[in-house]
Amino acid sequence: MRTHTDNFQRGLDILAKIDPEDYKDIMAGFEQSALPDLGTLAVEFNYGQIFSRPGLDLKSRLLAAVAGLTALGNTKQLKFYINGALNVGWTQEEILEAMLQMVIYAGFPVALNTILTVANEVFYERNEKEKRNDY
Numbered sequence: 001m002r003t004h005t006d007n008f009q010r011g012l013d014i015l016a017k018i019d020p021e022d023y024k025d026i027m028a029g030f031e032q033s034a035l036p037d038l039g040t041l042a043v044e045f046n047y048g049q050i051f052s053r054p055g056l057d058l059k060s061r062l063l064a065a066v067a068g069l070t071a072l073g074n075t076k077q078l079k080f081y082i083n084g085a086l087n088v089g090w091t092q093e094e095i096l097e098a099m100l101q102m103v104i105y106a107g108f109p110v111a112l113n114t115i116l117t118v119a120n121e122v123f124y125e126r127n128e129k130e131k132r133n134d135y
Contacts, residue, residue: 008040011048017058018047018084059088063098070099070114071106078114082122092123 015023030039051061062085069078085095099119103111 004040005044005048007044007048009048010052011043011046014047014051014058015043018062018087019080020087059085059090062088063090063095066095067098067102070102071110073106073110073113075114075118078118079122082119083126086122086126092119095119 012023012027015026019026027039027043030036030042033039051058056064062081065081066078066085069081082095086092096115096119099111099115102114
């Protein structure tokens with residue numbers, strides 16, 4: 001197991017802002033995996049070095065991540081980033097517009113798959129959770 005660096009701690013702090021409820025479970029999942037160092041590297045690089053750079057705030061970086069993952073059709077990570085974008089203040093409508101914009105670059109099949117599956121699922125789950133919390 002690698003020792004944790006300043007980049008790791010900075011990355012972990014950013015990950016906690018993106019997903020305050022589940023970031024510890026995400027890290028535990030990496031620790032239980034066949035290659036725990038992969039999680040450390042992901043946190044150090046993705047969040048500790050890239051997401052922490054000056055020039056864009058976290059909110060903007062998350063919308064860029066949603067757009068990029070939509071264009072790539074990457075449905076696994078997209079769910080995490082849509083939730084993260086909602087957690088930092090983007091609205092469902094703004095996220096959908098960013099995803100729809102990707103039709104120009106990635107085509108209709110990718111946008112349909114990501115919007116009609118992942119976005120619908122995330123929004124439904126969050127809306128249901130909000131309903132349960134209102135009671």
